[in-house]
Amino acid sequence: MSQARIGIIGGSGLYQMEGIEQARGYELTTPYGTPSDRIVTGVLHGAPVAFLARHGRDHRYLPSEVPYRANIYALKALGVRYLISISAVGSLQEPLRPLDMVLPDQFIDLTRRRDSTFFGNGAVAHVSMAAPVCSVLADVLAQAVHDTGLDNIQLHRGGTYVCIEGPAFSTYAESQWYRSIGGSVIGMTNMPEAKLAREAEMAYATLALVTDYDCWHPREAHVTAELAIANLMQNAANAQRVVSQAVRWLALDWPRSAAHDALAAGLVTRPAAMEPATQERLGVLIRDYL
C-alpha cells in the first residue's frame, strides 16, 4: 500500500482535491468499519498525500453518521502523520466574516452520540487535549495562506470551534449561548475527529472556511445549508491552493509535533497486558508501543 504522510479531509463542498498526481483510490476496511469513501493517494506539490471526503463524495453522511474512527484509522494505516481538515463553519463573532479563513486552536465538544475513542475493551488511554491543534501545522497553514496571496481573504489565527451534534442548525438562544461561552466559530464535525487524530498521534489542524453568521446576527441572513455550501464553493479553490502550498512546506522538513508522541504519556494499559483481539483491533495505533 502506498505511504502518504499528509492526510487531507475535505468537508462540505470539498469532495476532491485538484492537482494530485499518480492518483490511486483505496477502498479500505478497518477494525472500526469502512471510511466515508475511497481514499485517494498520490503526490501533491511533491509531497505524498491522502485525500478523503468526510461526508463521502456524494455527501451522504450526516455529521453524526461520519465514520470518524474508520476514517482516522484508515489514514493512519496509509502512513498519515499530519492531518489537515477543511471545514465549513458558521461565525459566532462579528469580525469573522463569511469567506474569511480561520485556524481555530481550541474546541468545545458538545456532541452527544459519537464514538470518540479507539480505546476500551481492556485497553485504556487518556491523551492530552489541552492543545488540540498542532501549532506547527497551523503555522504552516498560515504561511501557506500568506504565500498564496489571497488579498481579499482575511485569515484569523486562533479561536474556539464549538462542535454541535446537528444536523439541525442552532436555535437563536443556543447561538447566543455559544457566543457567551467564548465560541468563535461553529460546526458539526471536528469532534471527535480531532480527538481520534490525537489518539492516532497525528498532528491535526483545521482550515475553517466561514460560510455564514449562524443565526445570532441582527442584520445577516440566518444560515441555511444552501447558503453555507454556496459560500464554501466560492472559497473551495482558494482552500485547495492553500493546502497544496502547505504540503509543500511540510515536505521540506517534516517538522516534529508533540502529537507524534501522544500515546507515550497517554497509554495506560501496557500492550502486553491487552487481550490479543484488542491488540489486533488497535493494530497500527499501538504498533510503536508493542
Ligand SMILES: CSC[C@H]1O[C@H](OP(=O)(O)O)[C@H](O)[C@@H]1O
Ligand atoms: C452544509 S453546512 C453544515 C455542514 O458543514 C460542515 O461540515 P464540514 O465540517 O464537513 O465542512 C458542518 O460541520 C456541517 O456538517
Ligand SMILES: Nc1ncnc2[nH]cnc12
Ligand atoms: N452555522 C453553522 N452551524 C453549524 N455548522 C455549520 N457549518 C457551516 N455553518 C454552520
